[in-house]
Amino acid sequence: MGDPPPDPEPRPQQPSSRRSSQVSQRRSRELSQPPPTISEEVPPIAFDGRVLQSGQGILASQTNLQDWSSGPPLTQQEMFQAEEAQLGGVEYTSLNMGFQPQPYLEEGGIQAARNASLMLQQLQQGQGSLFQQLDSAYLETQPNFLGQFNMYQGEDLQFNQGALHGPYMRDDPALQYSPSELGFMPFSMEVPEPEPRELAVQNAKAYLLQTSVSCSLSLYEHLVNLLTKILNQRPEDPLSILESLNRTTQWEWFHPRLDTMRDDPEMEPNYETADRQKALFLRSGAAGEGEQEMEEEVAETAVPNIMETAFYFEQAGVGLSSDESFRIFMALKQLVEQQPIHTCRFWGKILGLSRSYLVAEVEFREGEEEGEEEEVEEMMEGGEGLDTHAEEEGEEDEEKVTDVIPKPTWKPPPVIPKEESRSGTNKYLYFVCNEPGRPWTRLPHVTPIQIVQARKIKKFFTGYLDAPVISFPPFPGNEANYLRAQIARISAATHISPLGFYQFGEEEGDEEEEGGAGRDSYEENPDFEGIPVLELVDSMANWVHHTQHILPQVRWGAH
């Protein structure tokens, strides 16, 4: 490309100026205005719909720089050439400076801006490769309006400044482009015309570089990224995973890497859990007074050795992973520190729909009943008071009515009183938590009616203790009660030990009397020697239940 020798130059000036006016009128988006009016209209937002009527205006011709859509390259060049001639030099210098800080340009726009700025730099030095730049920039798509607008914005601002100094700077002999003087380029443009092949290559590249209104990326960029990725990663057999790679690269455009300064929102729960569990670990290393207290109670530490039991369970193929067991151990330790606990045992894990439960079986120290029990009783008494009130009112109403409605003779079966704490099914207290590190919640005592109903229904646990249990027959209570009832049933039915491991505690009083009531407590038999494993495996006779079954009327009793 390049200019034809100076001969045709004077000639195209008129047709080009004519063309420029045509072009400018044709176009609907003329931004720039002649200098005198620029200061008024520079709020550069008002881009749209203003057709510049000053076809011969310097700045109209400036916009022609960006009008790539019209005409074949050669004539365009001529137009440029002629119009460049008309542009004031001041504008160029200021334009040049104005082009540097344009971070808001989009990608394609950046290309255009870069080309344009290069172009202008060339203009100052001489127009050696200016038109080459123009040519490649010409091949950029026309819809790249936004980029152009941004450029215009900068240009407008610069024009503003330039406009103030315009008349004086034009006479500056250092400037080469004063309209009056420009009849020919300072030095001849000896760049030869592009070969057809080269032109085809450039056309193809321009096509690839085009971006659409909906997406600011060009195919060219995408392919560049894709190939770079493949070359960097060098996967085996890339052809077969080409589509996946393509999709991944596309996906990456819409999911930019987050700022390192900002927290990744998706990872927040991870970090929270980790913080909570870190607190678990730190508590275990209690310093100072805590240590002294622990030393005194070392003989009677309530926390069971979870790791040891987990080891044995693992040999059987049952159990949680070792780090989860350790965390449970830490959590139990935390529980022991918080509550006045005499003995503690990890009962197990119950899986739920949204969350799971970790259950700890606990016995309080003597006389350390929590106040919760009393509160519950008070509430019950208050409830009964209300009931009697209602009954009285009902009776009054009935007296007024002439027809006496027969009172039903049905009386609900007497409510089986629940067993007291520390006896029977409520011998142990149960604490649950959802995850090691979360606070432990105490489960209420179980009532016989709940066990009866629990035998009749089969429901999943959701993981939330206050969730209602919707079933038929209706279960009296929420999930916490259901959980407690199931725990009671499981414990009663499945706790076994080898024969002779436990012996019944010696009790004062007549054995005859005790025999009827059943034997409540058991303790480890110090004389237990252990039964060889083979005998244990052979028959079931060597295994016994050491807790008592729950009878149909839901009392502990011998079976």
Added chain:
Amino acid sequence: MDAESLLLSLELASGSGQGLSPDRRASLLTSLTLVKRDYRYDRVLFWGRILGLVADYYIAQGLSEDQLAPRKTLYSLNCMEWSLLPPATEDMVLQTSVVKGRFMGDPSHEYEHTELQKMSEGEKVFEEEVVVQIKEETRLVSVIDQIDKAVAVIPRGALFKTPFGPIHVNRTFEGLSLSEAKKLSSYFHFREPVELKNKTLLEKADLDPSLDFMDSLEHDIPKGSWSIQMERGNALVVLRSLLWPGLTFFHAPRTKSCGSIYVGTGEKNIDLPFML
């Protein structure tokens, strides 16, 4: 779960409480490698363990290059010696559907089932009770097949379909993102699609044919038959099937690790709709 990442997978799937003892784990590592060599499988999966009264069955499956092709199933009682099981047929499934209760643990055990069959002798048509013997091996095959068809899970994007037909492991699968991992629609049944053709055109337009060629878990009946939980904060997502209790599928979001294991009694939870 893949035999190559067996230890890690077992660790991640252990939240359900059932796992393997160390000696079994060690023997699995060696024996599965040998199985892969002997049978020339592309991938060997440790499918899981079916608990029997007397003994447990350990099941493994071998896959060829095409991931959705019918798999070969092997079982073992001691994790060392593996025997190939015959492929499941519909007759088998029908036959064994009458057998209820636990597995015995002895592959040669035969269940007896009395059926009323119409026999005609001459002109008389009468029903006679026929005792049908069903082998435990057959029952094993059909149960494994049912579990695979019903609840084998794979995350979306882990496999992709090429225009030439076979289905490959997607090596660029980076794992599901956290928001996707919590949704049931990002997990597929690892089997030939059944419901895909019933989708409306509008739904199909949103699908990507190279990735969405299997049924998703979203439309499983009964609704809610999957329990999806995040463990360890958001570091692990665990899906448990409620229809076949004992099937656990785990996936660590944003990583490639995923796998499923079945450890259970091999009984379908018929009471599921009442339990939800």
